[in-house]
Amino acid sequence: MAESSKKKVVRVEAPKGASSTRAGGGSAAARGAGGRGPDEPVWTPTPEAKGKATRLRWIAAAAWAVAIGIEIFAIFWILKQVPVNMWLLIGAIVVTGVLSVVGSLLWKQANRLDPASRSDSTRFFVQNQLGAIIAIIAFLPLIILIFTNKNMDGKQKALAGGVGIVVLLVAAIFGTSFTSPSQEQYAAETNIVEKLTGVDEVFWVKGGSVFHVCETVPDVNKESADGQIYRGTVAAAHAGGKDRLTLRWQSEAVKYCGYTEEQVDAVESELSGDVAVLENNDAPADAPADAPTEGTESPTE
Template identity: 55%
Template sequence: MAQKRSSSGKKVVRAEKAPASRTSESKGTEHAPDVESTWTATPEARKKAGTFRLLAGLLWALAIAGELVGIFWVLRQSDINMVLLIGLIVVIGALAIGGSLLWKKANRLDPAERKDTVRFFVQNQLGAIITIIAFLPLIVMILLNDDLDKKDKAIAGTVGVVVAVIATLVSVDWDPPSVEQYTAESSTVIDITGEDLVYWTSSGEVFHLCQDASAVNLESKDNTIYSGTVADAHAAGKSRLTKQVAMETKQCGFEVDESEPQDTDSADLSEAPAP
């Protein structure tokens, strides 16, 4: 069987089985694009997300344990080992970041609903919250420690603040996913193409309507176009549907609703290869 390719000659491959799906609120209408429905994660997606969250919780617990070791053992020594203290700070930062990255992956598979404001904020920013908890008491205790001279206190305090800030910035989810976003994207794709199927590349940050869209045919790392559901695309790390929907609707040969506003951007650079 011949390998499927786009108009530019790029190889087109199907992503792994979708970890999540868009399910209709009314039984028996799963395939009707004109029926209002809400995206929900499948049991497989929730199981995978649960595993990521469990691992994230373990890494965060180790980070907090490291903080306690620093406060109740390292800083209580009469001759404080600076190498050990700074090494512990770095390890705590690495554990906090590792847990946060896993937590973000889980949220991509099983996002919260934006309308539930408190849960949405906590679920998406929990990594940053835990990171602050893992660092703030330790930094305060370093600055208040009487066994450290001013020079060592300044060094340890500065390292602690820098690592804490870096870890917190990495842990914050600046563009958190939501059930509402996935539902809207799936609805848009299905309304235009007739199915929940989108395309992306390893170098791009967004996903597209068809394999012949100009943005997915730009040069990419592996010269491959991947296809799958909206959920597949998000699981692959793509943040959203392209903003150039109207332009791609024409490029892909789908019917254009002339009443809809057209794209004003001249180019979508989201698929440009990383330097």
């Protein structure tokens, strides 16, 4: 096995709000899609995680409701004034944008704790892209009414409309989920890790975008933001902001973690469906969240 890391390894306890259970019993392999009932979820959070996700969603919904309320105030009061108070209008646009972004960040964190299933494509899309949808609702009508307002001259429309478009784009970007978490992904990653290592435990660093099957891989031993390696469950890694298990888990397991090619091949053979879920997930090829933290990975490795 590779030499142990010289960096401090910090245990992330299965946090109340980040630990998980999967439907069905038996072995890790049996708890994949084939070992559950037709009406059971692929992966379910603990009650604590579910409760935390629900609270975050309520706070996000409140932030979005206030943002839309400010939009309505701007449409039915500020734009009706003669002359239009430009500072008040721009202030309303900026505050609406801030609330929209805050709501989206909270909603994304809730989705990490309690992801949707891909089996319901409509719900999966809406749950993961709701922040972007809300941003469009909160800004598009206001922007249209700014450009068609008869109480503003051309320069005022250009200024207010331009600010509105920029804030809309920023809010929409923050609201868009580019790596949408799913129950299928969480179940597949947990099954693979447990089958290979015998325990639901992975390793990651602050600032990185992926997690790994052992603490001795080079990517987690490079210089990082706080000089620490974190270890915990797959669910804890996702709750900590990691997008997924590295696509290079097979080569890392053999080169750095002390597992044999035969062991890795056995996991791939027994959990071929889970491996396919991981490889076909809509996440991009492994790439560092910041250059000093993790090396670039090739999707073919």
